[in-house]
Amino acid sequence: MYKRLLRRLLGWTLALDVWVNRVYPADFNPLYYTGGLSNLFLTILVLSGIFLFFYYVPSFNDAYTSVQFITAEVPYGQIIRGIHRYAADGFIIAILLHFFRNWFTERFRFSRDEPWISGMMLLVFAGFIGVTGYVLVWDQRSALLVAMTGNSLASIPLVGGWLRSALFGGTGLTNLLLPRMLYLHIGPAVFLYILLWWHYVRIRHPKVWPPAVWTLFALGIVMLLAGVLPVTSQPPASALSTPGRLAVDWFFLLPYVGLKYLPPLGLILVGAVIVAYGLYIPYQLPETETELGIRDSGVAQVIDANCTGCELCYYDCPYDAIVMVPSPHPGVTKAAQARKLLAVVLESRCVECGICIGACPFEALELPRYLERDIHEKVLSACRSET
Amino acid sequence: MGDRAAAYGAGIVLLALLSLLCVIGIVWGELTGHRLVTGALVGVVLLAYSFVLLFLRKGGFTGV
Numbered sequence: 001m002y003k004r005l006l007r008r009l010l011g012w013t014l015a016l017d018v019w020v021n022r023v024y025p026a027d028f029n030p031l032y033y034t035g036g037l038s039n040l041f042l043t044i045l046v047l048s049g050i051f052l053f054f055y056y057v058p059s060f061n062d063a064y065t066s067v068q069f070i071t072a073e074v075p076y077g078q079i080i081r082g083i084h085r086y087a088a089d090g091f092i093i094a095i096l097l098h099f100f101r102n103w104f105t106e107r108f109r110f111s112r113d114e115p116w117i118s119g120m121m122l123l124v125f126a127g128f129i130g131v132t133g134y135v136l137v138w139d140q141r142s143a144l145l146v147a148m149t150g151n152s153l154a155s156i157p158l159v160g161g162w163l164r165s166a167l168f169g170g171t172g173l174t175n176l177l178l179p180r181m182l183y184l185h186i187g188p189a190v191f192l193y194i195l196l197w198w199h200y201v202r203i204r205h206p207k208v209w210p211p212a213v214w215t216l217f218a219l220g221i222v223m224l225l226a227g228v229l230p231v232t233s234q235p236p237a238s239a240l241s242t243p244g245r246l247a248v249d250w251f252f253l254l255p256y257v258g259l260k261y262l263p264p265l266g267l268i269l270v271g272a273v274i275v276a277y278g279l280y281i282p283y284q285l286p287e288t289e290t291e292l293g294i295r296d297s298g299v300a301q302v303i304d305a306n307c308t309g310c311e312l313c314y315y316d317c318p319y320d321a322i323v324m325v326p327s328p329h330p331g332v333t334k335a336a337q338a339r340k341l342l343a344v345v346l347e348s349r350c351v352e353c354g355i356c357i358g359a360c361p362f363e364a365l366e367l368p369r370y371l372e373r374d375i376h377e378k379v380l381s382a383c384r385s386e387t
Numbered sequence: 388m389g390d391r392a393a394a395y396g397a398g399i400v401l402l403a404l405l406s407l408l409c410v411i412g413i414v415w416g417e418l419t420g421h422r423l424v425t426g427a428l429v430g431v432v433l434l435a436y437s438f439v440l441l442f443l444r445k446g447g448f449t450g451v
Contacts, residue, residue, distance in 0.1 A: 025444050079426035213440045220433030227427025 003285060009104040024213075033210040034098035040210055040218055041091035042192065048084040049189070056136065058178040063138035064236040071232070082226025088130055089249070090222060095123050108282035111202055111319055111351045118198040120278045125188045125195065132185040134253070138178065143237035146177065148256055152264035202319055202349070297370030299350045300357070302343050305332035306364035309341030316359035321349035335362055395446025402435045402442070409435070 020029050030037065055074060057066040070077040099119065102108065108116040131149070135142045146168065153164040161171070167184075169176025200206045209215070258267045300321075308331065314322045327342040343364070345356075356365045409428040416425030444450045 024441065025450065027450075028441065028444065076422055076426065079422060082426070213437050213444075216433045216437035216440065220430045220435075220437060223430030223433060224427050225430070227423045227425075227430060230423055 006104065006106065006285075010106070013101060013104040028211055028213050030210070030214055031097070031101060033207055033214060034094050034101055036207045036210040037214060037218060038091060038094040038098055039196075039208055040215055041087045041094055044087040044219070044222060045084060045091060046189065048080050048087065049186075051080050052084060053186070056182070058136070058182040060138065060173070060175065060178065063136065063178050064233065067137050067233055078230050079223070079226045082229070082231045083222050085231045086222045086225045088133065090218060091126060092130065095119075095126055099123060103281060106285075111349075113282035114202055115199050116282045117279060118195050120275070122192060122195050122199065123278075124275060125192055129185055129188050129192075130249075131253070132181045134249070135181045136178065136185060137233050138237050139234040140237055141234050145253070145256070146173070148259055148264075152259070152268055155264040156268060205318070297352045297354065298368035299347045299352060300345045300354070300365050301368055302345060303364045303366060304342070306336055306362050307331055307339065307343050308333075308335045308362050308364070309339035309343070310362070311341065311343075312359045312361070313343050313356035313365060317356055319349050319351055319353075321346050321351070322356060333362070336364070389447075392446045392448070395442040395448075398442045399439050399446070402439050406432050406435045 017029065017031055020031055024030070026032075052070060055066055055070045055077070057063060067081075071081055072078070074080075102116070102119070131145065135145055150164050150168060153167065154160045156163060165171060167180070168174065169180045200208070210218070255267065255271060258270065262270065309324065309327055311324055314324050323344050323346060324341040325344050327339050330337045331339050343356075345365075352367060352370075354367055354370065357367060359365075409432045412428045413425050413432075416422060416428065
């Protein structure tokens with residue numbers, strides 16, 4: 001049933017691609033650059049965040065005033081604040097599009113489970129960073145968020161109280177709260193780049209940046225929104241009272257709406273199950289017999305005598321599993337005698353997919369348990385079964 | 388030049404004029420302290436440029 005659903009979702013995703021490709025040239029299709037768009041929004045967030053950081057004061061007395069100072073007094077402060085706010089929404093939208101697109105097109109097969117896992121962690125961290133950002137403003141919404149998060153964490157048996165103290169620096173509102181939130185806003189943002197490195201490390205040609213059309217569009221829309229819908233704070237937080245209503249940002253604070261319908265522990269459990277399922281997605285569908293056959297073909301082997309050092313396999317391998325080294329001796333065939341480089345397969349990275357075999361015009365690579373004669377036999381048996 | 392290219396060319400000219408108006412607005416906003424207007428108009432200019440790039444491609448003036 002899940003497989004059938006996935007097939008249908010794949011069909012819809014590809015149909016959407018076709019439709020967008022009618023409006024935009026294929027190499028401008030934004031759906032092909034959801035990862036790059038996420039990177040663009042992250043860069044906007046970091047740059048605008050550095051600007052805001054210089055003016056922000058993380059203390060109960062001064063946090064709200066410093067944000068108001070940025071908004072009202074600093075030249076273009078309100079625009080930069082708006083850019084930071086709307087780029088954060090864009091970041092989450094782009095990540096979610098990237099997530100669903102790669103899910104529906106099954107881009108988590110073979111060794112692509114690593115980009116998937118790191119991507120899931122990027123999504124979770126991005127959400128967490130967004131929530132800490134809302135607390136930093138220290139308006140009434142911030143106070144309510146701290147209260148709701150604290151109560152939810154405290155409901156976890158055994159470790160709940162400790163978690164709340166670790167996050168907020170104590171059981172009540174302590175002076176450690178805002179410095180800790182500032183650290184938790186910036187520290188994980190740095191960690192995002194480590195996760196991004198992990199996200200890209202096994203991909204040969206990642207599209208890390210969108211085309212100029214979409215870079216300009218994303219920057220433009222963020223600046224336009226910052227000017228037309230300026231970001232404002234709610235009234236300052238008061239130590240004496242906690243507001244009863246939460247002004248919801250649907251991209252970051254949606255989980256908190258769940259507290260209206262679920263007890264805190266139930267909400268945490270639902271969140272944990274969603275994240276755990278997200279991490280499990282690459283392993284949910286067992287590989288088909290064909291895939292298993294390919295997977296069992298053995299690590300690709302370089303036939304030293306034939307390798308010309310042309311680097312085609314090196315560029316084509318999507319898993320970064322082939323490196324070129326200085327050739328210690330000439331090859332045997334005529335084309336290989338003048339070579340300067342030799343291809344070497346990194347066993348730990350090879351997924352036995354056979355792409356390098358197709359890339360090599362000199363028959364210098366083979367999968368030891370999936371040779372040309374094996375393919376011939378498969379083709380013949382397939383033909384026989386058809387007749 | 389085909390009809391298609393001419394239509395996109397006209398679109399590019401309109402966007403260029405819109406950008407020029409926005410630049411005037413940006414200068415006015417800066418001089419009079421209307422910085423939200425300035426920021427929004429910079430956004431409009433960037434959006435216009437993004438569509439200029441798109442129209443250049445779709446009209447066959449650049450690219451593949």
